[in-house]
């Protein structure tokens with residue numbers, strides 16, 4: 001099967017290369033925003049949305065025009081990729097997977113992508129990569145790149161530049177090892193397995209929250225764009241990046257541990273996105289318990305459940321296993337012993353006690369056992385020929401190729 005994998009390294013650019021990369025990222029942002037504004041304008045005038053080809057034509061006009069001649073200094077392919085990104089943002093919106101595309105702001109996800117492997121040269125021996133209009137860039141070579149280069153993304157985060165090299169290679173289809181397991185995701189315990197083991201939450205955000213708030217307050221007191229403001233801003237960014245690193249590390253360790261030891265992992269099909277957007281409600285339908293819910297939502301987002309599930313999905317595919325998402329109905333209220341369903345079974349958040357047969361266990365473990373059962377039932381359906389969609393939110397092609405970021 002084909003395995004897609006991304007390898008990410010920190011770049012060590014020269015001053016001139018840094019300026020160039022900032023310019024290219026800025027040009028891509030400009031093109032994205034200009035194209036988005038154009039599409040909005042067309043919509044308001046009742047015109048049809050331009051397709052990718054139509055946008056590319058516009059781009060050529062902008063590059064050759066008198067208003068924005070500096071656009072032609074940036075490499076053409078990354079600019080076109082930006083238009084592709086906008087197209088994807090629109091189709092995600094129409095498929096209800098995402099909100100309406102938003103204008104990009106400077107410093108938010110600054111990046112650009114080179115799609116053509118023929119224009120990219122990778123010299124691993126000398127730890128350098130060649131990119132059009134940037135030349136040879138040195139990078140911190142922490143591990144070998146495996147497979148053939150498909151595309152390269154350059155991005156900036158907290159003042160550092162990174163290169164992400166997407167590759168493809170043929171690997172043997174692995175034979176899965178281990179049993180099936182159900183997972184109950186929670187706030188008090190990040191993940192509880194049906195065999196009783198559990199992973200405590202990291203809550204890196206919570207731990208750093210006070211420091212972050214103080215840093216943000218300090219920043220707001222400074223004169224905007226002054227030197228002290230810049231220093232305070234750098235501090236806020238540093239805390240953000242530390243939180244992000246700790247969380248990524250935690251999620252990867254946990255998802256690796258679970259996927260290595262199990263052939264089938266069942267998980268509740270929680271609509272993390274819905275949970276996080278619905279709390280505040282809207283003007284016609286204001287949300288109830290906004291404060292309590294946003295607290296829960298914050299922990300959910302903080303812990304990165306969605307990212308966790310994405311990682312489980314591709315890591316299981318790499319080891320030959322399956323991720324099965326099951327509907328979350330009654331998993332916390334059903335007795336695994338006698339099958340009695342009642343809200344009374346769960347008197348407290350932590351304890352499960354069946355009012356019918358007296359079965360008693362940790363509530364999260366009970367949830368995980370029920371998830372595993374539901375997963376087995378769903379898996380049996382699939383084997384008997386019924387159609388089962390892949391775990392929601394992830395897309396896996398028939399070849400077993402899975403997208404991931406190392």
Ligand SMILES: [Zn+2]
Pocket residue numbers: 335336337338339340354355356357358359
């Ligand atoms: Zn019971």
